[in-house]
Amino acid sequence: MSETPYQIARRELQILVTSRGAWIGIVAVGLILGLAGPFGTEDVMRTLPRLVYWVVIAAIGFFAGSGSATIVAETLRARRVGMWPAVIVAGAVAGFVNFALLIVLNGAVFGTEFFELDAILILGTNVIVISIIIAAAFVGIQRHVTGAAEGQMKGAATTASPAPPRLLARLPLEKRGRLISISVQDHYVEVATSTGTDLILMRLSDAMDETGDVAGMQVHRSHWVATGEVTAARRDGARAILTLSDGRDIPVSRTYVPAVKEAGLLP
Secondary structure (H helix, E strand, O other): OOOOHHHHHHHHHHHHHOOHHHHHHHHHHHHHHHHHOOOOHHHHOOHHHHHHHHHHHHHHHHHHHHHHHHHHHHHHHHOOOOHHHHHHHHHHHHHHHHHHHHHHHHHHHHHHHHOOHHHHHHHHHHHHHHHHHHHHHHHHHHHHHHHHHHHHHHHHHHHOOOOOOHHHHHOOHHHOOOEEEEEEEOOEEEEEEOOEEEEEOOOHHHHHHOOOOOOEEEEEOOEEEEHHHEEEEEEEOOEEEEEEOOOOEEEEOHHHHHHHHHOOOOO
């Protein structure tokens, strides 16, 4: 089951709250704003209270804005809204949330003198516009970094091949094909590859440790399969059956059915 927008926002906030880099950025922004004293705070607050005030504002704005923007963006994305319209709406909502929090905080700090219509309208407009700009800049930077990383990964993939599983080195040369499955046979394990099968005197757990980078999983106390070699799957009561690329059927015990289903092998 996919995560809801609220679950995604909560997970991301948990990561941000525990991120040292995020807190360093928040404090840095707060100190810069505190020294600059924008929106008249330089005239009505001394230096130390002003620094504390802006660090608190930066923290509240960052976390509240991030959470609300994520919820809105993920909700719109689920409804197939375009990326940039979703970013603009999410940024505006984050700005409105931050503006509402600023009203409450400033009312507590400065009293009723803060509530002047002109000042509130100017503050609200600035906060919402800045939030939209920040949201758009963040997504643009994220897309650039992600694209660069994907390009590096693709380049690395074309120049380097993954090392073959160590388990294959135990097989005769003519049977060192793609790893398909490992099954227990008395005190041996039967290793099946795309070019045949062979018996090796070792435990199943030790054999699984030598599968290397091959994506696979244990599906029974006596069987391990390479997930990329599964061509079909069906339920068999509380258990299941996996059909592999060499035509063999491998049973999935009840214990491993949830993991197999989570891996996307079983409807």
